[in-house]
Amino acid sequence: MQVFISAGEPSGDLHAGNLARAILNLQPQAHIVGFGGERLSQAGGDLLYPLARLSVMWFPHVLKSLGTFTSLLDQAEQYFRRHRPQAVVLIDYPGFHWWLARAAKRQGIPVYYFVPPQLWAWGGWRVRKVKRWVNYVICSLPFEVSWFARRGVRAVYFGHPFFDEMTQRPALAQRVEELRRHGGPIVSLLPGSRHQEIIMNWPSLLTAATNIARQRGDVRFLVAAFNEAHAETVRRSLDGTRLPLEILCRETP
Numbered sequence: 001m002q003v004f005i006s007a008g009e010p011s012g013d014l015h016a017g018n019l020a021r022a023i024l025n026l027q028p029q030a031h032i033v034g035f036g037g038e039r040l041s042q043a044g045g046d047l048l049y050p051l052a053r054l055s056v057m058w059f060p061h062v063l064k065s066l067g068t069f070t071s072l073l074d075q076a077e078q079y080f081r082r083h084r085p086q087a088v089v090l091i092d093y094p095g096f097h098w099w100l101a102r103a104a105k106r107q108g109i110p111v112y113y114f115v116p117p118q119l120w121a122w123g124g125w126r127v128r129k130v131k132r133w134v135n136y137v138i139c140s141l142p143f144e145v146s147w148f149a150r151r152g153v154r155a156v157y158f159g160h161p162f163f164d165e166m167t168q169r170p171a172l173a174q175r176v177e178e179l180r181r182h183g184g185p186i187v188s189l190l191p192g193s194r195h196q197e198i199i200m201n202w203p204s205l206l207t208a209a210t211n212i213a214r215q216r217g218d219v220r221f222l223v224a225a226f227n228e229a230h231a232e233t234v235r236r237s238l239d240g241t242r243l244p245l246e247i248l249c250r251e252t253p
Contacts, residue, residue: 001023001027001029001030001031001086002030002031002032002033002083002084002085002086003020003023003030003031003032003033003034003085003086003087003088003089004033004034004076004079004080004085004087004088004089004104004109005019005020005032005033005034005035005036005040005045005088005089005091006034006035006036006051006076006088006089006090006091006093006097006100007034007035007036007037007040007051007052007091007092007093008035008051008052008054008091008092008093008096008097009052009092009093009193009194010037010052010193010194010226011092011162011193012036012052012091012092012093012115013036013037013038013039013040013052014039014161014162015091015092015114015115015161015162016034016036016037016039016040016043016045016091017036017039017040017042017043017045018039018043018161019089019091019114019161020032020040020043020044020045021043021044024043024044031046032044032045032046033045033046033047033048033079033083033085034046034047034048034089035047035048035049035050035051035052035072035076036050036051036052037050037051037052037053038050038052039052040052048075048076048079049072049075051072051096054068069096069099072096073096073099073100073103076100076103076104077103077107080103080104080107080109081107084107084109085109086109086110087109087110087111087112088100088101088104088109088110088111088112089112089113089114090111090112090113090114090134091113091114091115092115092116092117093117094117094119094123094126097113098126098129098133101113101129101133101134102132102133104133105132105133110135110136111133111134111135111136112134112135112136112137112138113130113134113136113137113138114138114158114161115138115140115160115161116130116137116138116139116140116144116148118141120144120147127148127151127153130148130153131151131152134153135154136154136155136156137153137154137155137156138155138156138158139155139156139157139158140158140159140160140161141157141160142157144157145157162253166253169253172253175251179222182220183218184218184219184220184244185216185218185219185220186219186220186221186222187209187212187219187220187221187222188221188222188223188224189205189209189221189222189223189224189245190224190252191205191223191224191230191234192226193226193252195229195230198230198233198234199233202233202234202237203237206237206238209221209243209245210241210243213243213244219244220244220245220246221243221244221245221246222245222246222248223245223246223247223248224248224251224252225247225248225249225250226249226250226252227249227250228249230249231247231249234247235247
């Protein structure tokens with residue numbers, strides 16, 4: 001069995017890694033291949049391109065990477081024709097994945113959307129693309145099944161794979177208690193897992209934290225940084241401030 005998995009951002013790469021690991025546990029001879037990041041690779045996937053590192057969003061940034069996306073789509077189409085995987089699994093990351101789904105569908109390869117984009121919140125009309133190019137949607141939220149079903153899309157509720165990571169971290173509850181011992185209300189600041197999200201979101205979060213701290217002297221802030229580069233970006237922005245703020249790297253759960 002051969003499965004092509006595509007994840008275009010760090011959070012999607014986490015889910016891709018867990019999915020690849022689960023498939024290989026059931027069928028050790030399976031071949032997992034596709035676009036993703038280090039989690040997919042570490043789980044045994046054959047990485048054709050580190051798409052999770054690109055993780056662009058917003059039109060100007062997408063436009064700059066248009067050549068890369070076009071090249072990846074050509075690469076995927078050639079792979080589908082030559083190797084005929086039994087399934088193509090897409091994880092979130094709409095935009096590029098619509099094109100990837102269409103390419104697979106044209107080759108008669110079943111397409112599954114695992115952790116679908118939240119179209120019900122921001123783009124319900126795009127469900128037409130799902131209906132046209134996706135065979136089955138594997139939902140992460142319970143109500144999504146009926147939402148897709150009412151629009152003629154086959155879907156099943158699987159559960160949110162984020163909790164896979166939490167079950168792998170038995171010391172999580174102990175860590176939470178440790179953070180609470182310091183006292184005072186805690187406010188979590190979650191700027192995102194993509195570099196562009198840090199650049200765009202963090203200044204507003206910092207302003208909000210400053211305003212809250214002026215009104216609540218006992219408050220503490222915990223900042224979730226996806227990696228050390230993101231943590232350093234936050235640290236540089238704090239020069240001259242005295243906010244009661246702690247940066248937690250790779251501790252978002």
